[in-house]
Amino acid sequence: MEDKEVREYKKKILTLLLRKYQNSLSFQTGTPGKQRPQLTMAKSELAADYEDELDFRKREWIHAALKELSREGIIQVTWPKLKEHIQVHKVYLNFAGVERAYQLLGETPLEDKLRRLKESLSPLAAHPWVWVRSWQRETCARLEERKSAGLDADNPQGYDDLVKVLKALPELEDSTPKRVFSQSLFQDSKYFEKKLEGRLISLLRKIYPEELDQDEDYLDQVGIVNNPKLTLLAGPLIIHPDRDLSHFSGGLGLSAQSVKELIIQDIPAQTILLIENLTTYHEVLQAPPILPAPVLAIYTGGFPHKSAQKLLEKVSGFLENRRQGQGLEIFHWGDIDYGGIRIFEYLRRNFFPNLKPYRMDGVTYLEYESAGLPFGEDQAKKLAALLSDPGYSDWHEVIGLLLSYRKRVEQEGIRVG
Known part of the structure; x- marks a missing residue:
């Protein structure tokens, strides 16, 4: 019966050769090439065992494994001159033996x-x-x-x-x-x-x-x-002839089902303000920003989750169907950094083509830059890449300042009023 050690070395040899075969051009083309998959014993993962002077049996087991595989026509072994059956030089996998090699390993090709x-x-x-x-x-x-x-x-x-x-x-x-x-x-x-x-x-x-x-x-x-998320908003949004959300001075959190069932009757606002960060959203409810009132504030949480997207779609659809742009402006307020810029453009591209940035300009950046947070080379490369994207042409001044000072300004650090 074949020794357990010989069987293990047969598996190791076949695994190494099949790995080389699978990385070869012959495998990728499905046509055997001129060069067969091979391993040089002295440079292979078997070298340490093969040259182990404290346990000569390892070399004997490897030779026995090679002999068995050669007998089946799976491999061919070459030996240095005058060292035949003493010192293996190279082991080649025969293309005709590939299928049998997989069989011996019990693997699917x-x-x-x-x-x-x-x-x-x-x-x-x-x-x-x-x-x-x-x-x-x-x-x-x-x-x-x-x-x-x-x-x-x-x-x-x-x-x-x-x-x-x-x-x-x-x-x-x-x-x-x-x-x-x-x-x-x-x-x-x-x-x-x-x-x-x-x-x-x-x-x-x-x-x-x-x-x-x-x-x-x-x-x-x-x-x-992980758990259902509420969509937060506050301000003049009439969802029923006698239900105006502006009556709730602290705003409301709408469940996904509520957003789904919501039918907008009117938006008697002068301004809609989308807000990236939760802290700033709550500050806006306490101290309204310097924008034409009344203001409808909607918390997006960065890139808005699915229910928030549905609300934005309904607001956008209502405004489009009513064809009223008279006196109503839509702003987004977020961080002055790579992420904030991309969130703004996402909202403009997907919901509000006339969206304008609020307190995300060069003047605001310079006012708060000293309290900004440093960013690394990875963010700098991403910002620089935006300069060659036509979709971000409106941001060149802000991106230039970000790259010059290497600091990002978080929305929470900017005064509301």
């Missing part, structure tokens, strides 16, 4: 694993979100070229589940607690959190159209939350 992944991702070709379709198309193209495309080829079930999640996300009308989402999709309230959350976040960080700060922010944008 990599090309079959990649084909399985491609099949798993195929339903996403018809996904309603263009950025998901683009990822699917690019990834499947790489899989077709026999490249792993950064995927874990040994976990096809994980990608089946990920596809199931991605297909379900567009159907989420409101922000859905992750455990409710998991129970609905997998009949296990913790399955998403344990098995898929990390993989989904990793993917979103690569392909989501907006660059966000926290993992939670990415989940928010696709409708998954």
